[in-house]
Amino acid sequence: MSTATTTHEAHHHDEPPRGLKRWLFTTNHKDIGTLYLIFSLVMLFVGGIMALVIRAELWEPGIQYVDPQFFNAMTTMHGLIMVFGAIMPAFVGLANWLIPMMIGAPDMALPRMNNWSFWILPFAGAMLLSTLFMEGGAPAAGWTMYPPLVLQTGEAFPFLIFSVHLLGLSSIMGAINIIATILNMRAPGMTLMKMPLFVWTWLITAYLLIAVMPVLAGAVTMLLTDKYFGTSFFDAAGGGDPVMFQHIFWFFGHPEVYIMILPAFGVISQIIPTFARKPLFGYSSMVYATASIAFLSFIVWAHHMFTVGMPLAGELFFMYATMLIAVPTGVKVFNWVATMWRGAMTFETPMLFAVAFVILFTIGGFSGLMLAIAPADFQYHDSYFVVAHFHYVLVTGALFAIFAAVYYWLPKWTGHMYDERLGKWHFWLSVISVNVLYFPQHFLGLAGMPRRYADYAIQFTEWNQVSTIGAFAFGLSQLLFVYVIWKCVRGGQKATAQVWEGAKGLEWTVPSPAPYHTFAEAPEVK
């Protein structure tokens, strides 16, 4: 590894431009990755504050702080912002930073489009947030936007639709770029079956994105024409069908769930082998399992709608297909456990989050399996049990994987080791509070509390209060995360190129911090 000075001299023309222009006009995958990650961190806090408004109102029965209409706006905006603003952009940010370095490419295949796909996001996000200040309030019909209720939205309605269009546009361009990069720019010798799993999971995710984001765009466009141009796609009085929206939405929505979790699987599959100091168990079965999950994701959508009154044959089909997902998902979990088995493990913060991911995501998987059983789902559906389920897979699943990834690659990005002691504090505070937050929601749902309720019967008070305590503890713990990142960016112990003793892969062969341009000459992969 060359020293910082010689690198500087040798690659003077590679230095990034200074100031605002660097970020506005950048076509560098690392800069764009950083922008995505910062954007998603900001959105995580915006959506998190909304969640705390929800949990504060639910501290006790009755209406204390916010009107039920605003409460509904909070649940709606929280969902939209966390899905489209926090989780998805975070994974695209990781993809931007890591995929070129992992496959030995100098940059993304389409750098200008890369810039554009990012810079759409802040505008789409701002447009969505601006609805909070509009006549009639922000959208309050749930992030799923079911008609006819969503058509009662006030002036915010077209802004909701156009921001979803823009967010989708950004995702589609990001996905095209990722596919083009992976298929065209791998270093010599980097065959598909040698790619790191993070690259594999993103390749499959990108195909899912291209397949389903246009479907969402179509669905919301039909809402738009129903509201303003006199069509009746979803209005039974005009010959339409409100349930058709749900079919179209969930044809997007279920693959969307895997869009948010497959890259997380990829992250975990990178981290566990590193800290177990042992190769990933069952590499090829991991790839096949990911592909199977992606395929199944297209034929299970109506399990979100068991209560809409489908024919028996339909209910049976979607129940069986959904249960099948447990098989490849199980294979993944077993492979991770087998990777840990007889390794020589250490438990730095990324590994702690990764192990917590495996356990807590599996708990979310169990409740998912329970929800798949249609006759039982008639009880679970739209209750807090569902809220608990999808927060286990999205918070302790996707978000924990993002935390793990940030800690794992932060030394590579910044050139400094993060503060391990504070990282561990962040982990333990998060993992305890997140369970205080979400575990009691299983009880609430089973005991009969519906989701999206601004107010509830008194017997649900106790567990709601536990959940609210957990929510504030979890929310505040994330301030520590920001501080750890801030501190690591500012300085700290110098990171080596390999950073972690057991780390393997091309990104660990370049210096830390990774130079502005890496792999100008393709590396040779054996």
Added chain:
Amino acid sequence: MSAKKTTRRLALTLLLSAPAAALAGAGSGWGLLNLPEGVTPISREAYDLHMLILWICVAIGVVVFGAIFVSILRHRKSRGVQPAQFHESTAIEVVWTIIPFLILVGMAVPATKALIAMEDTSNPDLTIKVTGYQWKWRYDYLDEGIGFFSNLATPEEQIYGDAPKGEHYLQEVDNPLVIPVGKKVRILLTANDVIHAWWVPALGGKKDAIPGFVNEWWVRVDEPGVYRGECAELCGRGHAYMPIVVEARPEAEYRQWVAQRKAAAEAEKAAATKTWSRDELMARGEAVYRKSCAACHQANGEGVPGVFPALKGGRITTGPVREHIEIVLRGKPGTAMAAFGPQLSDVDLAAVITYERNAWGNDTGDVVQPADIAAAR
């Protein structure tokens, strides 16, 4: 989950919940941890399946999490172990593909049986049509020719903390759904405005009520009692305020109740033909307003700015009477303002419009009679 982790979580939960328990006094909600077994054949099917799958998941969890924790304890670098280098075994992959598949087949068989039983709504003893409205339910007994609305009975003072909350806060209604014990009741579900869902946990589940479509569900309650539930599909501002109360009564009591209902309906018809005094209309109008209008326009008539218009000094409520009657009768398409013509009787409509035109200092002095409504319909 390992014992260690469970203990940690339990200890923490107890620690954190101590102040909450002190606040809540009796703390009656702590024991609500599981699905109720319920009182219908369907609810028992759902409960049995729920417990079966739950225990299978617990068993798998013990094995998988057990392996993780053994690995964490034993296969750590600090114990000086050398990492093994195995990383592939087709045989093992096949085994842990096949075994879960067989477990799933084991789950699918009872689930299929239960689902077939649940969807069998044939040969009912009676049929009740349930219609969801923003934000109340209407029950029509198709065999008896009676029908009525069921509104939240919890007073607004309790919701906004001006009065102590009652035992059945938000789970009480003015007119419960009354059904006979031991009879197969077919429930037909639809909605008037947006999608709702009718959920009574003790009766085994929920079905969506969708405008323009009719869904089916059935219940057979074996024990007399009162069973409470709620709307389970987001339906707007009053989503949490349209509970369901089902009273299962022995056959004889049920028949008696039906007779009373029919007599009350006759009396209501007679009331529409007489001329009402202003005071009578105002008193009745206030009651109707609280039930049918206050959820949006608020008890004080001030509405919610930007969402629900104020009626206090409002354009419609102080303008021409005819326009006021029109909008209440037919609603305003594209907004949450429903058509109340099909929902309320002529007397109730006359009373509530009179009330709205004279309350909160509107003081138009107008009195609307049931006959005016009948003429406008």
